[in-house]
Amino acid sequence: MQHVLVGEQRMKVLTGGLLIDGTGRAPIPNASVVIGDDGYIKEVGSLARLPSDAQVLDVAGGTIMPGLMDAHVHFMLAGEPHFESVFLQQPIEYMAIKATVSARHLLAAGFTTVRDVGAPGRLAIALRDAVNAGLVPGPRILAAGRLITATSGHVDLLPPGVSRADGTAGRIADGPAEVLRAVREQVKVGADLIKFCATGGVMDPQLPPDVPEYGAEEAQTLIAEAHKMKKPVAAHVHGAEGAKIAIHAGVDTIEHGTMLDEEAVQLMKDKGVVLVPTLMPSYQVRQHGSEADLPDYVVEKFNVTSAAHGQSLKMAIEAGVPLALGTDAGTPFFPHGVNAIELQLMVEGGVSAMATIVAATSGAAKALRVDDITGSLVPGKLADLLVVDGNPLEDIALLQDQSRLQMILQGGSAYKDLVGTG
Numbered sequence: 001m002q003h004v005l006v007g008e009q010r011m012k013v014l015t016g017g018l019l020i021d022g023t024g025r026a027p028i029p030n031a032s033v034v035i036g037d038d039g040y041i042k043e044v045g046s047l048a049r050l051p052s053d054a055q056v057l058d059v060a061g062g063t064i065m066p067g068l069m070d071a072h073v074h075f076m077l078a079g080e081p082h083f084e085s086v087f088l089q090q091p092i093e094y095m096a097i098k099a100t101v102s103a104r105h106l107l108a109a110g111f112t113t114v115r116d117v118g119a120p121g122r123l124a125i126a127l128r129d130a131v132n133a134g135l136v137p138g139p140r141i142l143a144a145g146r147l148i149t150a151t152s153g154h155v156d157l158l159p160p161g162v163s164r165a166d167g168t169a170g171r172i173a174d175g176p177a178e179v180l181r182a183v184r185e186q187v188k189v190g191a192d193l194i195k196f197c198a199t200g201g202v203m204d205p206q207l208p209p210d211v212p213e214y215g216a217e218e219a220q221t222l223i224a225e226a227h228k229m230k231k232p233v234a235a236h237v238h239g240a241e242g243a244k245i246a247i248h249a250g251v252d253t254i255e256h257g258t259m260l261d262e263e264a265v266q267l268m269k270d271k272g273v274v275l276v277p278t279l280m281p282s283y284q285v286r287q288h289g290s291e292a293d294l295p296d297y298v299v300e301k302f303n304v305t306s307a308a309h310g311q312s313l314k315m316a317i318e319a320g321v322p323l324a325l326g327t328d329a330g331t332p333f334f335p336h337g338v339n340a341i342e343l344q345l346m347v348e349g350g351v352s353a354m355a356t357i358v359a360a361t362s363g364a365a366k367a368l369r370v371d372d373i374t375g376s377l378v379p380g381k382l383a384d385l386l387v388v389d390g391n392p393l394e395d396i397a398l399l400q401d402q403s404r405l406q407m408i409l410q411g412g413s414a415y416k417d418l419v420g421t422g
């Protein structure tokens with residue numbers, strides 16, 4: 001097993017709370033969770049007897065639920081308005097310092113696992129290892145390494161004629177031979193998954209979002225090589241044509257998926273491809289930015305993708321496509337730590353509150369391939385959990401209020417505990 005964070009502690013029992021176990025099962029009132037001194041969950045539910053030698057913590061009035069997960073963050077960014085200028089101005093060392101601060105903000109917001117889907121060099125990989133080693137506080141991190149993108153694609157970031165010695169987040173690769181090598185490079189430096197751009201993007205002046213970056217042969221070569229090396233593949237996708245190329249080639253998760261069509265959605269359902277909707281970037285820009293702060297090309301592209309995004313998500317919900325919560329944290333006006341707004345946007349977009357919590361816990365854990373150790377509160381899983389003041393099924397927005405996060409446990413160890421100490 002990888003990415004296990006376990007501290008030394010004594011057995012504890014949380015009791016008297018509403019249990020939302022993250023599997024989608026109905027909540028259980030007045031439930032208990034028994035956490036062993038190894039950080040793993042031993043017993044869950046309406047327990048007749050509690051272990052006599054445990055520390056008992058009364059959480060009446062609160063909800064016990066799994067720690068939140070975000071399947072789509074970018075530690076290289078911290079909400080800067082100009083995506084491109086970050087790569088013209090910030091050295092990777094500066095980005096790494098930002099990333100350690102962002103990691104703490106994510107954990108304080110109740111996110112105990114996140115997936116970084118693209119950073120320069122080994123930025124997110126090194127942060128993952130530093131968190132695992134206990135050097136800095138942060139969520140469990142799965143990291144994609146660099147994003148594989150085509151020349152003129154979404155992460156071909158620098159203006160023509162400009163380069164930087166330490167590279168950008170984009171690993172530019174064209175043709176089957178180059179994408180093969182690009183996959184192997186990410187695996188060599190320790191990537192947990194492979195991320196590639198199947199279509200153009202929004203934050204850059206390159207290809208329009210509905211245009212595919214790669215042909216079928218390139219996509220098939222890339223994904224087959226990643227799967228051979230036992231790495232799942234996430235595809236940045238806006239338009240339906242690029243989505244279908246990625247889905248037919250065997251992709252595991254579709255990120256954004258703003259402009260899907262019925263055929264793409266049905267293919268996702270049939271093949272079990274997970275949708276990571278990332279509703280927050282356009283919301284954050286509307287709330288906190290103004291068009292004057294953004295380059296014109298971003299405003300134009302945003303208008304195209306946001307107009308289609310709601311309908312795309314509705315089709316996916318109706319077809320029963322599996323969902324994992326992801327936010328694109330770090331994009332303009334979106335600093336890490338406010339990620340729980342995404343749950344509210346999913347509910348407003350038509351996902352039930354329970355299905356949204358599943359997408360943010362066990363659904364994301366499956367997409368991230370860590371469901372053997374975390375993502376639900378059942379015996380045998382790590383105690384990555386939250387105690388929340390109130391019931392998020394009745395008011396999903398309360399997860400945004402950090403003063404209501406009374407307890408944040410990672411592998412049974414308290415990052416925050418206002419219950420045992422309060």
Ligand SMILES: [Zn+2]
Pocket residue numbers: 072074117328
């Ligand atoms: Zn992204």
